[in-house]
Amino acid sequence: MSFSRPTVHPVQAPPPQAQGDANAAPFGVRMKKSQGTPGTLGGLGLRLAQASFAAASIATMASTHVFSSVSAFRYLVAAAILQCLWSLVLALVEIYAILVKRSVMNLKAAGISSVGDGITGSLTFSAACASAGVTALIGSDVEMCAGNSCARFMAAVAMAFLSWFALAPSFLFNFAFTASRLAALSR
Amino acid sequence: MSFSRPTVHPVQAPPPQAQGDANAAPFGVRMKKSQGTPGTLGGLGLRLAQASFAAASIATMASTHVFSSVSAFRYLVAAAILQCLWSLVLALVEIYAILVKRSVMNLKAAGISSVGDGITGSLTFSAACASAGVTALIGSDVEMCAGNSCARFMAAVAMAFLSWFALAPSFLFNFAFTASRLAALSR
Numbered sequence: 001m002s003f004s005r006p007t008v009h010p011v012q013a014p015p016p017q018a019q020g021d022a023n024a025a026p027f028g029v030r031m032k033k034s035q036g037t038p039g040t041l042g043g044l045g046l047r048l049a050q051a052s053f054a055a056a057s058i059a060t061m062a063s064t065h066v067f068s069s070v071s072a073f074r075y076l077v078a079a080a081i082l083q084c085l086w087s088l089v090l091a092l093v094e095i096y097a098i099l100v101k102r103s104v105m106n107l108k109a110a111g112i113s114s115v116g117d118g119i120t121g122s123l124t125f126s127a128a129c130a131s132a133g134v135t136a137l138i139g140s141d142v143e144m145c146a147g148n149s150c151a152r153f154m155a156a157v158a159m160a161f162l163s164w165f166a167l168a169p170s171f172l173f174n175f176a177f178t179a180s181r182l183a184a185l186s187r
Numbered sequence: 188m189s190f191s192r193p194t195v196h197p198v199q200a201p202p203p204q205a206q207g208d209a210n211a212a213p214f215g216v217r218m219k220k221s222q223g224t225p226g227t228l229g230g231l232g233l234r235l236a237q238a239s240f241a242a243a244s245i246a247t248m249a250s251t252h253v254f255s256s257v258s259a260f261r262y263l264v265a266a267a268i269l270q271c272l273w274s275l276v277l278a279l280v281e282i283y284a285i286l287v288k289r290s291v292m293n294l295k296a297a298g299i300s301s302v303g304d305g306i307t308g309s310l311t312f313s314a315a316c317a318s319a320g321v322t323a324l325i326g327s328d329v330e331m332c333a334g335n336s337c338a339r340f341m342a343a344v345a346m347a348f349l350s351w352f353a354l355a356p357s358f359l360f361n362f363a364f365t366a367s368r369l370a371a372l373s374r
Binding site: 069070071072075125126127129130131132133134136137140141176179180183 | 256257258259262312313314316317318319320321323324327328363366367370
């Protein structure tokens with residue numbers, strides 16, 4: 001037994017890494033912290049911005065007395081009501097996710113959100129475009145602005161566009177998440 | 188040497204699979220055959236449909252004598268001209284790709300196509316929505332159709348929407364291809 005042997009020093013097993021808590025948790029359970037994605041304060045802010053811009057658009061349009069006689073303006077009010085309700089529901093979901101510190105980013109939720117965002121977003125965008133066309137016709141083409149309160153029409157159209165702009169990041173996050181998960185599943 | 192040995196039968200190496208020619212070729216060189224994607228007859232058909240619907244929309248709108256006094260209709264004509272030119276250029280690229288039997292699906296071409304499709308598509312869609320709002324106002328809200336040739340306005344709007352519908356698959360194919368390639372590169 002003159003051969004040298006490697007000595008064995010039994011050491012205690014290192015505890016699982018405690019720092020970087022959110023990264024160590026299994027994927028999909030804890031929130032990731034990139035702002036703007038669903039389940040963060042940025043995502044909640046986007047939802048609230050969508051709902052409040054849509055509500056401002058409805059209020060501005062409803063304060064004019066001729067909106068109910070123009071189809072495009074009625075369509076804008078209907079689309080903005082749908083947008084406002086949808087964004088409020090998703091804002092409640094985000095508040096819940098923030099309070100319980102859980103992610104709402106699973107495949108089914110992101111898929112439903114992206115489909116709903118797509119539908120309400122295209123309705124809001126098309127209604128805003130149609131109302132903008134009518135506003136431009138009344139305001140600058142035939143110049144009947146005196147009794148028609150063009151400034152309010154323009155404000156309502158601008159609010160609808162702002163609501164749509166606030167919707168775009170939410171839709172893109174959800175859509176990209178859904179697409180990447182589906183691509184990973186099909187691989 | 189009483190042990191048994193495994194016998195070795197030298198066999199000829201099988202030739203590389205010759206059937207499935209398009210699949211065996213290196214990716215990105217030969218055309219893949221799923222119809223509707225760029226570089227196929229379906230993709231060329233989509234491009235030609237976009238260009239012809241946009242041209243029909245321009246012709247129908249220009250045949251009315253009042254279109255130049257309404258901003259939304261002027262915007263529709265401008266957007267449809269841009270759409271027609273863009274689709275014709277890409278149709279020429281597709282014809283070239285079909286003639287030389289090469290794929291046009293590389294990352295840079297698909298990225299440029301999807302950005303251009305996105306820009307022309309949103310212009311066409313918003314112009315069609317604005318013109319639809321004005322057409323609904325003239326046609327059913329204030330009923331001034333007698334001298335205004337509403338049927339032509341409606342036809343022009345419908346052609347613009349059809350051009351946009353034909354654009355959507357091209358955009359989605361290019362966008363999905365670009366996104367999946369970028370995701371593969373960043374991995």
